[in-house]
Every structure is written in structure tokens, then in C-alpha cells.
Amino acid sequence: MKATVKYLIYSVTVVLFLAGSYYLVKYHPEVQFAFYIPGFMIVLYAVIYDDLFARPHHLSALRELRAAKGK
DSSP states (O other), rough: OHHHHHHHHHHHHHHHHHHHHHHHHOOOOTTTTTHHHHHHHHHHHHHHHHHHHHHOOOOHHHHHHHHHOOO
């Protein structure tokens, strides 16, 4: 997937999640949301960071280099 589309999808996801979190805190102020919302934000951050800044594994890059030499 192109980086621009990823940035757009993730930006929309974060904005919707923050808006949903605001709605939950404002209209349902139960104490457990104080734990769920930061937990979901950490998981969302980890998924986005791993996807956007992932580097190819060094072994797969080495295999591609060897395959290019063999041709």
C-alpha cells in the first residue's frame, strides 16, 4: 500500500478514536474507561509505528542481493 494512503487511513483512525474516546468519557464516565482508552492508544501507536517505520529484515535483503547476483 502506498505511504500516502497509509498516512491518510491512520490519520482518520486516530481522529475517530480520539473523538470516540471523548464521547465515552463525556457521556459514560465509568472508571474502567480510564484504563481502556490509554491501553488502546498504546496499542494503536505500536501498530502504526511498526507499519509505517518497518524496515525490511536484513536476511530478506541479503537473499534479494544474492538472487540479483545469480541472474
